[in-house]
Amino acid sequence: MTASPASGPLTEGPHDPEHDPGASYALERSYVTQLTARIPSTGGRTVDHVSPISGQPLGSIPQSEPADVEQAFVRARAAQRAWATVPVAQRQEMLLRLHDLILSRREEICELICLESGKARKDAFLEVAHLAMTARYYGRTSAAHLRTQRLPGMFPGLTHVELNRVPKGVVGIISPWNYPFTLALCDGIPALAAGNAVISKPDAQTILTGLIGAELMEQAGFPRDLWQVMSGPGADIGTPMMAGADYICFTGSTKTGKLIAAQCAERLIGCSLELGGKxxxxxxxxxxxxxxxxxxxxxxxxxxxxxxxxxxxxxxxxxxxxxxxxxxxxxxxxxxxxxxxxxxxxxxxxxxxxxxxxxxxxxxxxxxxxxxxxxxxxxxxxxxxxxxxxxxxxxxxxxxxxxxxxxxxxxxxxxxxxxxxxxxxxxxxxxxxxxxxxxxxxxxxxxxxxxxxxxxxxxxxxxxxxxxxxxxxPMGGMRESGLGRRQGAEGIWRYTEAQSVGTQRLLPITPPLGLSEEKYAAIMTTSLRLLKKLGRA
Missing domain, CATH: 3.40.309.10 (Aldehyde Dehydrogenase; Chain A, domain 2)
Structure with missing residues (x-):
């Protein structure tokens, strides 16, 4: 059994030889309180949280009310407007700090993942490594992915076209229990890098791991209201999340993914869905x-x-x-x-x-x-x-x-x-x-x-x-395994709107004064043929 870090959240619990050949660990109550203080919860409801390893209690989790979710979106929108003005280079610096924080707290994070999800420690470490790599990747590449791009104009020399990538606004991320650290954060990292805010709903079975991710985000320098964590069943808080988000990222079952896609279609907002597989x-x-x-x-x-x-x-x-x-x-x-x-x-x-x-x-x-x-x-x-x-x-x-x-x-x-x-x-x-x-x-x-x-x-x-x-x-599914892609350029572009800005110089795109429409059409026809011969797209 791995010993808990000297200043970490774990305390040695009673030894149960039937279930554990070594010692068992429980979470310190103060540590759980510290994490769950991030959950907006005005109704006072809590649910007991236990470890699947042996059924030992891990703490009580406050539950968010629909009104809590609505207010979270109000705060997120205010934070996002300010965040969108922060230079991409500064956002990248925060992501690189996040990379270092994740690695420095490796053992603590691994232990928490194991206690909540029941997975082997080597599998928990893969989550830590993947998330650190994700922070480093977007910490190095976001500026290149988001840079304004010059595109060929309609008329060479006369038409100037640029492509901007502007943030969508507030992204709702619904993540599962099976990889609770990496899937709670890996999709949100490029969303923040692109200038968005995030409302996150981790699965109830692994909520604490999602909360430690939010804590790390704040320690890396991201404003607190920019990444907020909701807690509660989808039947209670799913509706306000779907109503408030400008984009939804979901990882889970194909059945639920189809329902989310239908709700997004009703509001004409985008979504990315990583679903089941065989x-x-x-x-x-x-x-x-x-x-x-x-x-x-x-x-x-x-x-x-x-x-x-x-x-x-x-x-x-x-x-x-x-x-x-x-x-x-x-x-x-x-x-x-x-x-x-x-x-x-x-x-x-x-x-x-x-x-x-x-x-x-x-x-x-x-x-x-x-x-x-x-x-x-x-x-x-x-x-x-x-x-x-x-x-x-x-x-x-x-x-x-x-x-x-x-x-x-x-x-x-x-x-x-x-x-x-x-x-x-x-x-x-x-x-x-x-x-x-x-x-x-x-x-x-x-x-x-x-x-x-x-x-x-x-x-x-x-x-x-x-x-x-x-x-x-890029990573994602075909057919009923999902829509969209995480990672790579596509993983950050999904959180942006492509905005084309065309500037016309010197001559307008209309017949000059005194030139008939028929003559203008003939000149245009000749020009189009010439552009083809010159190999223009």
Whole structure:
């Protein structure tokens, strides 16, 4: 068990040998009070907050009222008007300070993520690293992305055109529980960099991690009203959030994403949606089997499979199928589970009873219809209430629920293929299109295959990190996996309005005095033909 930082928020709690081979930790009450003081809550309502690791209490969370959300938008609009006048270079400096703050408080943030989400510490660290990288990327590139751009005018030398990128206003960000630190902040960082304010609604199950992000923002120099955190169920505060925002960024289920898209359409505001996936890994006949098996374990069981871009279907070429299965199953069996926040744990717990029920239902349905469990398949209440073993299935058929429905848990299915075109077709089956992976020693061939996969990101010889960890590369889904892109230039442009400013010099775009419309049309026709010959766009 990792010791708490000397000045951090954690205090050693009672040892429970049934659930934790080491010590257990609880959050200091003063630390929870410090974080939750950021939540606007005039109604006095609170809800109890517990850790999924062992059900231990983490504190009481104030709940925001609809009126609190409305007032937050009033404050955010005032803050945004002032913020839009701050030079981009100063915004970048704050983001670079945020980068350093995140890394300096790494252990504290990791511990909080683990206690709230139940994930393994190594998975929590990936959130810290990804968010620091996001702050650094936009801290270095925002000015270039937002710089006024000179465009070709209608008439060379006479028409001067510039493209400005102006902020949308106040952005509403609704983030999930599975990656509570990075997803609560990574979409808001470019929103701030572009000159917007943010109203954030983290998932209730991981609200404290979202609040520590807001605290770090303020410490980096961002005005407090520029980033506000709301707490409460969507049924209570979703309506005022949708009514007040100028743009919505949502990460979560496809079902909820469709509802949000419809509400945004009603108001004619934009949205970006990163939704579900039933992601496929393809292991080709020339793949390095050991490397593919390692990637399959990481791709399938990181954060107990509670990752939108994780692998739930693995298609393996007949030539290497038996060797791959042997190594993949062996690696899966060797994984360590534990109700602990230590670095030695390979896989943590599911977040809730709902997630556990889904995994168990998908597994029971598959087994009842003839699927074979190669390893795993058991609930582990001896570790904690929601622990479930990493599970590998063989013989999954289209009539089984887990064949095409996202499980979002540590359950993966193996499929043998003989023809690569067949594998591509099977990988593209269904309505999702978020992430895919191809393993081959021939990188050029794998990259060529990627163009035929219906997925917003494709990783070669890696399950998800190569694309998601490259901040200049846009990330998002096709089909029912979402709209829009995070990261890269597209990740900041989505929070801006493109404004074209055209200036006409010397001659107006109309017939000069005394020239007939017919003669003017003839001159224009000649000019257009000439511009084509000159290669003008």
């Amino acid at each position: 992601n496929a890994m393809l292991v080709l006949r020339d793949a390095a089997v050991e490397r593919a098996a390692e990637g399959a374990v990481r791709g399938s069981f990181s954060n107990s499979g509670q990752l939108c871009i994780s692998m739930e279907r693995i298609f393996v070429a007949d030539q290497v199928y038996d060797r791959f299965v042997e190594r993949f199953v062996a690696r899966t069996k060797a994984m360590s589970l534990g109700a602990s926040t230590s670095w030695e744990v390979d896989m943590g717990t599911l977040i809730s009873q709902d997630q556990l029920d889904t995994v168990e239902a998908h597994l029971a349905d598959a087994v009842a219809k003839g699927a074979t469990v190669l390893t795993g398949g058991k609930h582990r209440p001896d570790l904690g209430p929601y622990y479930f073993e990493p599970t590998v299935l063989e013989g999954v058929t289209p009539d089984m629920t887990c064949f095409g429905t996202e499980t979002f848990g540590p359950l993966v299915s193996l499929y043998r293929f003989q023809d690569e075109s067949e594998a591509i077709k099977r990988a593209n089956d269904g309505s999702y299109g978020l992430n895919a992976s191809v393993y081959s020693r021939d990188g050029a061939r794998a990259r060529a295959m990627a163009r035929h996969l219906k997925a917003g990101t494709v990783n070669v010889n890696e399950p998800f990190g190569a694309a998601f960890g490259s901040l200049a590369a």
